[in-house]
Amino acid sequence: MPNLKRTKIVATLGPATSNKETLRAMINEGVDVFRINFSHADYTDVKQRVKMIRALGKEMNTSIAILGDLQGPKLRVGIMKEEVVVQPGDKINFCTGKEFEGTAKKVYMNYDNFPKDVNPGERVLLDDGKLMFEVLETNKKDTVKTKVIQGGPLRSRKGVNLPNTNISLPALTKKDKEDAVFAISQEVDWIALSFVRHAEDLKELQALIEAHSEYKIPIIAKIEKPEAVKNIEKIVAYCDGLMVARGDLGVEVPAQEVPLIQKELVLIAKRARIPVIIATQMMETMITSLTPTRAEVNDVANSVMDGADAVMLSGETSVGKYPVEVIRTMANICKSVENSNLIKVPHEPPHIRTNRYITKSVCYHAAHMANEISAKAICTLTNSGYTAFQISAWRPDAHILVYTSNRRILSRLNLLWGVKSFYYDKFVSTDETVDDVNSIAHQHGFVDKGDYLINLAAMPITDKGMVNTLRVSQVK
Template identity: 70%
Template sequence: MLTNKKTKIVATLGPACSTREIIKDMIDAGVNVFRVNFSHADYEDVKEKINLIRGLNEEFGYTTAILGDLQGPKLRVGVMEEGVIVHDGDLITFTTAEDILGTAKKVFMKYQNFPNDVNPGERILLDDGKLIFEIVETDKKSEVIARVIQGGELKSKKGVNLPNTKISLPAMTEKDIADAIFAIGQNVDWIALSFVKTPRDLQDLQELIAEHSDYKIPIIAKIEMPEALENIDKIVAYCDALMVARGDLGVELPAHEVPLVQKELIRRAKTARIPVIVATQMMETMITSLTPTRAEVNDVANSVMDGADAVMLSGETATGNYPVQVIQKMTQIIEAVEDSPLIQVPQNTPQIKTKRFITKTICHHAATMANVIKAKAICTLTNSGYTAFQISAWRPNSHILVFTSNKRILTQLNLLWGVKSFFYEKTVSTDDTVTDINEIVKQKGFVQKGDFLINLAAMPIKEKGMVNTLRVSEIE
């Protein structure tokens, strides 16, 4: 039996969840969206998984979504000799000239512009910040000399972060462009872009999607760079959702600043009425243990109470020992806290008179009215999914049930807080449609006799225009 929680769970695909049985058990336990991590993806394998998930959707009436997550310009060092240790105070040279086998004295850096982008005094963080170096000098061509500030073992192909440096790389590398074109070809529901710095990064991906697809695939901006925080208002205007990517964010920024940044990003997303996902290390110990730590339970609960639409698992489901149990545990935590009166929704009513002003206002009033009259459900007919985004953002206490003839958005909306979507293709008169939908909702057990229900529709129905009608029904 599928759960009735409203906060969604995003789970990363990987070797630990590669069979049909495990994937089905995970959906039943509460997974709403499966993430394909293109840092470690084999196209044939991804194709197989996507077909498997869509097959389950078809067979069991699920609406599980697929999210393609692009790697972005992850900087790395080259291959190292075994057991290289660097000590505080040592000097080390990073070179881009030739792909040498790294030693404690000299290491290959895979990013060609590195010597040109960095300046003396800036820091190099390696292996998620386990090793720290400070740049002493750069020849601006191919070599950078740095002093070890925090030493340790220097391992092969480890990731590099440059928190003080403005790097000249675009958010999409050649690999990302190839991965994005593949993901678009697979009709994924969402694409996440890593290391977003400016709106231009998002526009580049939008243009790529437009070039390769007749449909608009919504984009999630992953916030993991200080530069993104400076440009957050502009970024929010160009993306369809935000992800608080706490892994790299916690390396690029001092870790103790991340909790407030998380809260601020969730608030920004909620004010903009776009969904927001909180990601990284949520249930990390459950990779190898059946019991999460109290701190992890608190972390998931607090993300839900901050107002996240979705919480995300990475290694826990991709390579962990307990992919199904971690979902069950997460669902338990979500259900325990998500109805708390302590959760606040930013109450900024629609102000700007855009062409969607009427729809926005109707959605806002539907959510407010549903709480006042204690309506059990808000039902909306939609072709673009726009009303689902709007109603979900107001966090009503009622069910949000979306009826659409557009199969593309049926799964896409599964990322949104509280939204359940159903395929519906009749375009009869408004009265008949409302009666019909109310009957379906009653049969599905969301409402019973005497309950109030709010219907939103675009009149006339046949034109599939913007929602302009709100109607309250009492179930007979």
Template identity: 40%
Template sequence: MYRNRRAKIVATIGPASSSPDMLKRLFEAGVDTFRMNFSHGSHQDHAAVFRAIRTLEKEMGCPIGILQDLQGPKIRVGQIPNGRMTVKTGDTLRFCLSTDDHAGAILLPHREIYTAVTAGDDLLIDDGRVRVRVLDAKAEVLETVVIVGGIISDRKGVNIPNAVLDISPLTTKDRRDLEFGLELGVDWVALSFVQKASDLAEARSLISQRAGLIAKIEKPSALIEIDSIIQLADGIMVARGDLGVEIPPEDVPGRQKELVRACRAAEKPVIVATQMLDSMISAPTPTRAEATDVAMAVYDGADAVMLSAETAAGIYPVETVEIMDRIIRSTENHKFYKSLMADADFNDPLSVPQAVASVAADLATSIGAPLIAAFTSSGMTAARVARKRPALPILAITPVEIVARQLCLLWGAVSIHSKDITTYEQAVSQARTIGSALKLVGEKDNIVVVASVPFGHTGTTNSLRVV
């Protein structure tokens, strides 16, 4: 399906959007990839959604991506006496691994915290609504002072911005969920709580090539190793919820731009996520600030923008997707957008495959071609063209079904799953047939074809023709 926009839309599925009818309405409104959030719902629920999406895919006759988002470890306080307590600035609090010998202390049952934090570190409770500072850290006890007071209630989350915890991003639950998702056939797996590049190794060993691996960037420590993380991952999610708790909120926009640019340079898709149209959970229209937020992610060059609770639990899931689609289209049609995309200069030496793809993008623009046909087995040829952000569609044609679905996240890609080809004549014929069917190519139009020759070889991107 050709949507006549470059940035993609990811929508989270939940109680408000899990029926086959609603999934179809969301797809028709503009969703390119559906996110299954394994922090909620049973395996049975997710399996039903997965089957419904694959049925919809057959009905619509085009690839649809499915992203499995793993919950990751959750750091939480334990049970609070009477369910909640109010603390004031200046109060002293004791956190303990076990409260058996510490009456009045707050249970924090995560041994990794006690070995990682030091005096001066802050603990942020309930998304930072309460902030305490560590005065003294012992093996099983933390003495703290309240910096920002408020209410602490049962099982509220705890963020520790300045500490790297000795904890795997994959819990026992995550491993079960991951194997289930891979058996279903998800296209992408998003890994939560990535602190360092080595955190990706375990997930990669379990996933292998069965799905693409997306690293969620939500910890300050991940920003320190971001170049290595991007190299090891297949894509990145800018998870601004937890990231915005753990770093100053005024730093989030700049970090977002850095991450988008780094992923574009590395030819990896990047998703900007969290609270994009948050008010539409309960309102039929977004705030002007939210519309601007989505537009700024598009101006940054993000491959995809993501909806969370807006489509999972909101009252207006379809309307939210429609408005996000309209914001993207309007932004991409603005006079500043094309110049912003074209002006990016990465100042890095290009490999031969990158140079061929870059020239293809420039050439297609110069001759007024209606599209670039990128024949790809791994998706890399299309990704190399997309790095240039050309102002025309990238017809990404692949014989590999999972690659076609993964390309539903790639900027500018019109993803096509097709029969394998072995000659340039077949490639040209197929590009013209598909382009005509999508009403993108006229009889006298020139199109640019870029591929790896011999066909079927991955990673080379060594051939460019105008036909």
């Protein structure tokens, strides 16, 4: 019987996942997508890893997706001269310009417009919010005077968050553009953009992808800024997936607001019928321990029950001691809760009459009809993958089996909840094709003799047009 986990697992690559056998074991335990974190990526290393993953996909007869995750405008302090511990009430200057070693009096900041963008009274957060400063004054040129509100050790190269400041930095930095072009050359399946604030950020990345690739690589918008939450409806119109990046989000907005934002973003993604990934600290203790905390198990389970397409691991698989065991543990949590009838799916049918309204409607009814007649699988033929996105969003009980002759989308679809894709290039008469795809579903153990299936196709088959036909068949 095939692996029946429907929620997808995204695992971040790193030193802990550098050999082929570890990657193979992780795929066997349930990894669906490997993430390249371009904040810490070496191009030669990435090339080898991509090659390894593609080779394993062929060997294991599976389609593993690769997600290139761009760093975005990550603000950081410079190198510290010595160990500095700041106390509440201390005064410290953040300076831009030529880099220098920081002291207890002044620290380098890698963001030239910082003095121009901040205003007195705004907060500066360091090291995931562990340290907190208040801006006292700025000379609008190269120095910002601050007072420590919450103290602690001030370490080299730590990330900076400015929750109240309107930052003038573009979402796509020079490094991001270079990384994106490299990721496109490696034919990644998805590209994620960090610190998205407006729809314009995504349009810029779309233009870059169009200029460097004949294929449209789908974009995931990482939601980690309050502005992104505010502009979410516009952002959703220009991206192909969302990531709830709870690390920076939990620093930029009060941490207690993140759970409801997570639920809201999942709902918005489901309505837009695009996938959503929940990320950050999901199984954090498993970086060093074989057992997750009860709270972590609950967090993963609740993310699945919110309706996430995928749950993501960062340090757990990139630098953790137990990259294979953490996947096994996470897969078990997903499988134990994902079929619960406590999970609510948006039930409103498509109503906006776009040119794809017919396809959307057919997919909506296929998902509901599959539940009504207890069909074991929905088989769809697709060239663009569009129907897979649509059917997956309705979360049917049936397996979603996608057949395509477009190799570029085979692994891409692996991020979508419940979707299993197959390469299929025989587009003959409808009857023959339906029999063919049904027998493939049977061979792979998704259906048994006597089971009902729902087949979706574009008629005539040879035109590869939009889906316009729904057919119920039975496994002979």
